[in-house]
Amino acid sequence: MTAFYDFLTVRRPAPPAMAAALAGLLGVENRYVDVADEDTGQTDERDWDAPVLCTHRSVAGDLAAAWDISVSDAVRTPPTEADAALRLAARLGTTVLYSAREQPPSAYWAAGPDGTVARARVLEGGADGGVDGASGGGVDGASGGGVDGASGGGVDGASGGGVDGASGGGAPGDAYKGADDGPPVLVVDQVEAAMEQLPAARVGVIAEILHQERVETPVADAFAVATDPHGDAPPAGTVNRAREALLLWERLVRRIDTGWPPDGRYPFELYVEDLRTRERLSALAEIAGAERELLVRAVAELDELFRRGTEDDAGALLGSLTRSGSAVAGRGWWWHRRPAKPPWDS
Known part of the structure; x- marks a missing residue:
């Protein structure tokens, strides 16, 4: 079965070093690896019958090269993309990035020469090397973080472009495959663990990845089936708004109950947004019609789980963290509780 790899690297090794690394990775002789530089037009004079074909091109910014690799059926049991990236990083001494499949297009994995593997966000930058339109601060461009009036990323009230509230430049997608006005500028905006060769990247949990993580929500699902069995409730109607808020509240509660998967971390800014969602549920319960009893029961079930996992x-x-001091005491009881083990850096 033919295998394909698409990599981005911090450094651009010489073609002979690329060929030797790929040969060692795939268990073939160097002569069976054809490496061509797309920037110089070498692709017109290559051995298209070679079992391993690698085309590389320049990128700019935080990264130096993009690799497209195809491996024919002649190579038995080629490694997975994740394993190949980690082994290439060790062989060549360069951080290797590869796309996180079925995630937002800006989502990548980064494998360092020291064996560190972390999620990364890669954005297309401007000519000056900065991220087009990016705004800093907070999680994914979020500003504020107080109890009221936070703007920017997170659930509800997200502003700006990007993925799930992230502001700034777009994801690279296929942009790194070439441009008429020079190599594309790619910026590694954030990583979830410090990477020695990516010193400019912010280190922290990438919020849009958490938004994409699958979390079981049986209570919200049951509410949806009972109140909107055909899925045709008006988007702005009370039933749909209640379902969405219940879903978000249950996602938080289940994360608390299961120890904050996948890696025990959750940004404080998103936690605050989830508490605001609980306030919305209280308001919706006051105006809900025939579905009110179902909503109240569902919220009560989730609240019990929330109490069990908080103090x-x-x-x-x-x-303290929202800098609102004693003002929190005047809010709903859920603001008066803390996770038994807060999943953010305090």
Whole structure:
């Protein structure tokens, strides 16, 4: 079965080094690896019958090269893309990035020469090397972070472009495959673990990845079936708004109950947005019609799970982190509790 790899690398090794690394990775002799530089037009004079074909081209910014690799059936059991990236990184001494499949187009994995593997966000930058339209601060461009009036990323009220509230340049997609006005500028905007060769990247949880993570929501699903069995409720109607808010609240509650998967981390800014969602549920329960009893029961079930995974501290932690002090005491009881083990860096 033919295998394909698409890599981005921080460094651009010489073609002989590329060929030797790929040969060692795939268990073939160097002569069976054909490496061609697309920038110089070498692709017109290559051995198209070689079992391993590698085409590389220049990119700019935080990265130096894009690789397209195809491996024919003549090579038995080629490694997975993740394993290949990690082994190439070690062989060549360069960080290797590859796309996180079935995730937002800006989502990548980065494999470092020291064996570190972390999620990364790669954006297309401008001519000056900066991310087009990016705004900094907070999680994914979020500003503020107080109890009220936060703007930017996160659930509800997200502003700006990007993926799930991330502001700034678009994901690279296929942009790195060439441009008439020079190599594309790619910026590694954020990584989830420090990478020695990506010192400019922010380190922290990438929020849009959490939005994409599958979380079981049986309570919200049951509410949806009971109140909108045909899925045709008006988008702006009370039933649909209640379903969406219940879904978001349950996603938080299930994360707490299962120890904050996948890696025990969750941004504080998103946690605050989830607490605001709980406030919306209270407001919706007041105006809901025939579905009110179903909504109240569903919220009560999830609230019990939330209480079980949190501790009452009279709002001390949230009051401190949101810089709202004792004002938190006047809000709903869920603001008065803290996770037993907060999943963010305090």
